[in-house]
Amino acid sequence: MNAIWLFFLLGGIGIAAARGDVQKVTDGALKGAEMAVEVALGLIGAMALWLGIMRIAQEAGLIDLVARIARPFLIRLFPSIPSNHPALGHILMNLSANVLGLGSAATPFGMKAMQAMQELNQNRPEASEAMCTFLALNTSCITLIPATIISVRVAAGSANPTEIVGPTILATMVGMTVAVTADQLLRSYYRRRGG
Amino acid sequence: MPAAILDTLSQWTVPVLFAVVLAAGALRGVKVYDAFVAGAEEGFSIAVKLIPYLVAMLTAIGIFRETGAMDMVMALLHPITSSLGIPGEILPLAVMRPLSGSGALGVATELIQTYGADSFIGRLASTMQGTTDTTFFVLTIYFGAVGVRRYKYSLYTGLLADVTSFFASVYFCKIFFK
Numbered sequence: 001m002n003a004i005w006l007f008f009l010l011g012g013i014g015i016a017a018a019r020g021d022v023q024k025v026t027d028g029a030l031k032g033a034e035m036a037v038e039v040a041l042g043l044i045g046a047m048a049l050w051l052g053i054m055r056i057a058q059e060a061g062l063i064d065l066v067a068r069i070a071r072p073f074l075i076r077l078f079p080s081i082p083s084n085h086p087a088l089g090h091i092l093m094n095l096s097a098n099v100l101g102l103g104s105a106a107t108p109f110g111m112k113a114m115q116a117m118q119e120l121n122q123n124r125p126e127a128s129e130a131m132c133t134f135l136a137l138n139t140s141c142i143t144l145i146p147a148t149i150i151s152v153r154v155a156a157g158s159a160n161p162t163e164i165v166g167p168t169i170l171a172t173m174v175g176m177t178v179a180v181t182a183d184q185l186l187r188s189y190y191r192r193r194g195g
Numbered sequence: 196m197p198a199a200i201l202d203t204l205s206q207w208t209v210p211v212l213f214a215v216v217l218a219a220g221a222l223r224g225v226k227v228y229d230a231f232v233a234g235a236e237e238g239f240s241i242a243v244k245l246i247p248y249l250v251a252m253l254t255a256i257g258i259f260r261e262t263g264a265m266d267m268v269m270a271l272l273h274p275i276t277s278s279l280g281i282p283g284e285i286l287p288l289a290v291m292r293p294l295s296g297s298g299a300l301g302v303a304t305e306l307i308q309t310y311g312a313d314s315f316i317g318r319l320a321s322t323m324q325g326t327t328d329t330t331f332f333v334l335t336i337y338f339g340a341v342g343v344r345r346y347k348y349s350l351y352t353g354l355l356a357d358v359t360s361f362f363a364s365v366y367f368c369k370i371f372f373k
Contacts, residue, residue: 175357
C-alpha cells in the first residue's frame with residue numbers, strides 16, 4: 001500500500017513537473033482532500049440509519065439466524081472465524097446487500113463485519129486472512145439489480161435497458177472465481193513467507 | 196428480463212427489509228426505538244474515523260488524475276488493448292473504475308450517451324460498471340473503519356478481480372452482442 005500511494009503521488013508530481021504545470025498538483029491534492037471529508041460526512045446519514053436497523057435485527061436474533069443458515073458455506077471460506085461468531089452474520093448481510101444493489105446498506109454491514117473480524121485479529125494494524133477473503137468477495141461481488149446503470153440506460157433511450165444483466169452475471173462469476181482462488185493462493189504464499 | 200420487474204424489485208427491497216426487521220423486533224419484545232438509536236449512534240464515529248484514510252487516498256488519486264498521469268497510463272495501455280480487439284474508448288472507464296466510483300459512473304454515462312446505450316461500447320460500459328468495483332475506495336473505507344493500515348495481499352486480489360472482470364466483460368459482450 002505504501003508503495004502504491006507513493007507511486008500515485010510522486011508519479012503525479014513528476015509528470016506535472018515534466019509538463020511544466022505544477023499548479024495541477026496543488027489543485028488535485030486540495031480537491032481530493034475536500035472530497036474526502038464530503039464523502040465521509042455524506043456517509044453519516046445512511047450509516048446511522050442502517051446501523052440502527054441492524055441493531056434491531058441483532059437484538060431480535062435475525063443476524064444469528066442468518067449466520068446459522070449460511071454457516072456451512074461461510075465456514076469453508078473463513079476457517080479462522082469461529083462458527084458461532086457474529087462476524088459471519090455481518091459478512092452474509094453485507095454480501096446480500098451487495099447482490100441486491102443496496103449500496104448504502106452494504107457499507108454499514110461491512111463495517112460491522114470488519115469490526116467483528118478486527119476483534120478476532122486483536123486490533124492489529126495488519127489485515128487478517130479473514131479480512132482479505134472478505135474484501136476479495138466484496139470487491140468481486142455481483143449485483144443482481146444494477147439499478148444505477150439501468151436507469152442511465154433508460155435515460156439514454158435504450159431499447160432494452162436490462163439486456164446487460166446476463167453478461168454482467170457471467171463476467172462477474174469469472175471475476176469472483178479468480179478473486180477467491182487468488183486469495184487462497186496468496187494466503188498460503190504469505191503463510192509460507194511468514195508474513 | 197423486462198426493466199419493469201427489476202425496477203419493482205429494487206423499489207421493494209428496502210421497505211420489505213425494514214418491515215421484516217421491525218416486525219421481528221416487535222415480536223421478540225425488542226424496544227425497537229431504543230435499539231435503533233443505540234445502533235445509529237455509531238454511524239457518526241465510524242464516518243469521522245474514516246476521514247484521515249479517505250484524505251490520504253483521495254488526495255493521491257486527485258493528484259494522479261489532475262496532473263495527467265492517469266491519461267499517460269491509458270496511453271501506455273492503448274496499444275496492448277487495441278491489439279486484443281478491445282475498443283480504446285472503453286479504456287478510460289477501465290482505468291477509472293478501481294479509483295473512483297463517481298468518476299467511473301461519469302465516464303460510463305458519457306460513453307453511453309455519446310455512443311448510444313445499444314451500441315457495443317454502450318453495452319460494454321454498462322456491463323463493466325456492474326462487474327468491477329471501486330477497489331481502492333472499498334479497501335480504504337473498510338480497513339480505515341477498524342484502523343488497519345497494512346492491507347497484506349488484499350489490494351492484489353481486488354485489482355486482479357477488476358482486471359479479470361474487465362476482460363470477461365469484453366468477452367461476454369462480444370458473445371452476446373456481436
